[in-house]
Amino acid sequence: MSQLDAFTSRLDFGLDPFQRRACEALEAGHGVLVCAPTGAGKTIVGEFAVHLALAGGTKCFYTTPIKALSNQKYADLAAVHGHESVGLLTGDSSINPDAPIVVMTTEVVRNMIYAESRALDGLSHVVMDEVHFLADRFRGAVWEEVILHLEPSVRVVSLSATVSNAEEFGEWIQTVRGDTSVIVDEHRPVPLSQHMLVGQRMFDLFDPADRDPADRKGSRPRVNPELKRHIRHRILLAEDERDSSRGRGRGGGGGQPRRRDGRGPLLSRPNLVGRLDREGLLPAIGFIFSRAGCDAALAQCLRSGIALLTPEEAAEVDAVVDRRLTELSPSDADVLGVQEWREGLRRGLASHHAGMLPTFRHAVEELFVRGLVRMVFATETLALGINMPARSVVLERLVKYNGESHVDLTPGEFTQLTGRAGRRGIDVEGHAVVVWTPEVVPEEVAGLAGARTFPLRSSFSPEYNMAVNLLGRLGLDGARELLHRSFAQFQADRSVVGLARKLHESQRALRKLDGELARAAEARGLEPGGVDATGAPAAGETEAYAGFLGYVTLREEIRRRERDLKYRKRINTEDAIVADLAALKRGHVIGVPVGRHRGLAVIVEPATQAADPKPLVVTEDAWCGRIGLRDFVNPPEVLGNMRLPKNADRRTGRGRRDLASALRSTGIEMPRGRSKKRADAADDPELAQMRRTLRAHPAHQIPNGDELFRLAEKRNRLLRDIVTAERSIGERTSTLGVTFDHIVGVLSELGYVERVREASESTGHNMRVTESGKLLARIYSESDLVVTECIRAGVWDDLSPADLAAVVAALVYESRRDSYGGVDALPGSTSLRTAMAATVDIWSKVTAVESRHRVSPTREPDTGFSLAVATWASGRSLSEALLLAGERGQLLSPGDFVRWNRQVIDLLEQIRLCVGTDTRLGGTARSAVKAIRRGVVAAELG
Template sequence: PAGDRLDDPVVRGRAGAKGSQGGRDRARRRYATPRRPDVVEWLAEEDLLPAIVFVFSRHGCDEAAATIHAAGVRLTDAGERDRIRRIVDRHTGALRHDDLDALGFDRWREILEHGIAAHHAGMVPPFKEAVEQCFVEGLVKVVFATETLALGINMPARSVVIETLSKFTGEQHEPLTPGEYTQLTGRAGRRGIDELGRAVVLWSPYARFQEVAALVASRRFELRSAFRPTYNMAANLVRRHAPDEAERLLERSFAQYQADRGVVRQRARLEARRETLGRLEGEARCERGDVGEYLRLRRRDERDSDRRPDRQAITTALARLRPGDVVWTGGRRHAVLAVGWRGPDRGRVHLLDEQGRAHAVDSGDVDEIWVRAGQVDLPARYSPHDRAVQRQLARRLARADTPRPPRPPARRAAADDHPVAGCPDADAHVRAAVHAERVRREVADLEASIRLASHSIARELDAVLDVLATRRMVDGWQLTDRGELLVRIFHESDLLVADCLAEGLLDGLDPPSLAGLVSCFTYEHRSKLAAPAPRFPDRRLRQRFDQVVRRARALQGDEAAGGLSVTRAPDP
């Protein structure tokens, strides 16, 4: 009962009490979620360091460590800082200086030296290993970590802090299960050092005391197998085991035991999602026309509006300019004083406006095609940098009859002519259609999952091998050279990545373009709003991405035909 008062964060001031307005009751907050610096200082005062603070977001972990450091929290002495520096140097010595700069090394090391660190799967291995060693040696006093730290890494602490009892699963926020809570809090208490481990749950208005108490006291843990034959696993089975041995390994898996039991729950979820899909499809229907067709036209119009002139066309137009030519840019007329080139794509145009102001523009900063609107006569003895010449040229420019060239007519958006565009509820129809697309994919995934659970894990492996054979990753029960690539790739889109590597789609790109193309395998748009149209710096990168999309669609088609879970589409 005493814990129930924690569920009422607001108390009322007495009528006429000091600070009340007009003698009326005034609500004030009794409890609030503590700030991170306050939590760390409290842990230090209560002798509960070292501690692991679980934050269910990679970005959140990095942000938390930076926030604590910025608040002035310092948890190490000079000797500990010196030891941390030596550990960091040993783990990062093989990295180049430009790589370290790109990773924000100096800032990361400064925070680490003061006994504060983040730990998550998005960190490069040398950084993560340095944090782990520093924590094990007691040099780092507070680690902000995702739940992956609770799995398979020996980093016990005196105390564990859980900031929130829910986490985002990729689609929605879900409460921690008793098993997950036990896994996280199991890190509290160092064997042979601490008699007790302490787990701290921060107060939140979204979790009632009885819910927290029930979670802590629960002993009902349901084990779930995360095992399924992946492309990478299949490649490694082919590489290391005979066919019959591989089949026996799979048939003895816990996943095979659970497969049939999970079908009942999946069917219930499938029916619920089908009901949601039917409702959304109803909201997306319009008596004026096909909303799906209208949505496709809108998306195409958005892509077209984002297209910029080709860089080569801009460069060609600049190369044709001569001194005395008149161009319109920034809404004003300018006379060309001079054009200089330091390479095929590195030029500079010197311009003069009607007020006699001269300035230079680099070709890389021009984002439109400059059209020659006319010409002014140059003085007999022309020197582009002579101020007297520039003033004379500015007067001639002001008198010149060089109207602005007509702009090409704007392309009318095709969606504007669609019948649905005139519907007052068009936007609501589109939102429902976008949501329905996502639910439709969920339904397809659930249907595929149920089909898989109705068969053995070994037969699922056969379907995986068929897809690998189609992409020349295996030949019978033998890995090909392409398949050797797959053995070393651990990613949710492992086969798509290996296929693109084997086809050379990542070859010959400069570092920014390579990073941009690789990001389509790792990024996933999670907002309920429609994703913005992608933008590409050049035609070559767009062509490469289009090739990746074509290979992804072919892979998805083969997976659907084989009853396999479909690989997530690349997201630009």
């Protein structure tokens, strides 16, 4: 019996074709890349890799991007293979690390590789779940490091969401890992229906005449015409209602509450849940792109009294909650609002986001999988691999905040979120519901739903820890060679192929054109140069031809100067128009020179935004609307003033006609003509001199020179194309290498690496890692260089455990807002303030070195969490610590409190291992970890 037959014999379902192909390739000794939709069952391939390792007496590492996924996968595999065969390694957890199967975050296996850990002995398979995470701008490089560094004998099982460039990604893996089978499957095992909820009515998003519009190739999916008609009708009704309410004034009315902006009746969250329940669409996940929004949605449902569970189901919920909260003290339970949270769960309702305590999140996940939570309001982090499939997914908005600004969802994000809909083996189909609002355009939603895939782009970039580890293991040449094998370089090289082809074509066209130009020049007595009988350049001929080319170049420079001056004039004019529009006052009469409503206009409402001023006007033809930059060629001129009534009616047709009549009766007239402003080019001395030089050039008088000049200008364009292509090729192929060289420059100046005069015969290295560099090689932190510099300087040696935790927190924590208050603002002991000041001083010196070597500066220490972690490490209560962990009056959520504490623990553990427990700093770090790891921080690993 084959191992695949043995594996499938214990399954209670058959394998899909793509799963079988991947497993067969794996059993045949190949690596595999599997790209399939969310919920398609990719992880079964990873589980088969686990089976092969156990059957062959070897090891398998199962890696995930986040700790929550590692915890979940550990529980799943332990349930199948037994706890004695499965281990777990994350930043703050170590369970049975010597087991043949170990689940871990990807950073852990990367660190093992760099440390040349004995745990890698006997490793046969590495599963990289959610491998598309390598596009993550902050942590994606770790995936590439692992793929590049693993021994060739290790079979890598890469599991990815569907990406549009799967073949390119697979080709790269084949290049760096050898024989790898690429299996792409775009079929969802549970079909997905797309809907739009408009008020109380649910519509199919796509035209029912289309069988499966999302699978159509090369054409845009057609939107349901009935949906479009209903939305148009609803918008017209809202406009009529708005006009009618203005006519009634503030009195009267009644019935259902309406939006003040006239968008029609609101569908509240309780009504939404009720509608989903009646349609048989629960359990559902409502994605809301803010933690506060999730909690507010839950609170709204709880206030409504809605309940989705029977008394018997509520009792099951109580049992799960009691089991999950066994390690939580009564005082902490009060602070964390356990009673309110439990009440929501007993009604089948919950929220789920990173601000929740991990214990709470895991309870919600367990209850949802068991069908005891019917509606969960969640942020998009839930979509990343956590096993919470639902019958339906609801999106209230298609815009999210990315940390810097509000941006539209990408097709990839839309696919990831809606991929949660449809439970395999339970639902016949899944349902994605978009709630309509006036800013939602059905055609745009159809475009998101029809675009199933997104391109995978590498985020790989050298960092200090990576650089020193590469230099230590591979030397300078080997490190550069590895960078050239990265997916980032592979993608750059692929794009360079197209550029190189374009460069080659331009060079070939230039050679051909030079022949045509030479013949045309010869016909007009301008020999392009040659040789005499002795083989020397023919005197005079080359000079004459060169003079002609110089003349053509001068013509090109004159055109460029004219374009620049014209552009500058346009920008200056636009700036003047914007300034004058912003300065217009109520009652000013101006002339609108262009457009359908050109003529006189009176300002009835000044502009409110200085950046893009658009005052409201009434024109002499009784049109009312806002005018802006595009309505003017020159800055607007105030032609006069008009007295306006205090409550001038510009909302009704009659009111606008009265204002227009009054405007016409003012006697103010539009200017009949405006003298053109002299172009800036006419006053430019540099341009004038260039034109004089051109007119005086001998080539200016060439008879019948049109064809010659046309060919010469074409030659100039080709030369520009060649220069641009060469520059682009140089930039794209050298970016990683240049960044790496700059980082090596920083490391060299600070003494972490040093050059050796001759390469070592044994390793071929020409760059040696110093003892300080070996310290840096064991610190995996965004502030790794500052941490190592502080260890070298000994500025933390005399701190207490609580004070050390506070200083380390400043190098880990990043405020969600700009709330850094400086060292002087930090309460605490004198030794803490002194150590913090020394840490900031070291950071300043590091950034100065980085600036000299053109490396992006290390992030500034942030003391926003320092006092809270010091308070907690001192043994104080959770309520006291939470009060000190807020930003600008906003308390830090319990989930964030636990998460930041665990990141502090992670860095403290690195420091302890780096310097040794027998040192004073190492002992303090160990004590600090023990002091922090208590209560809610230690209650359940998350």
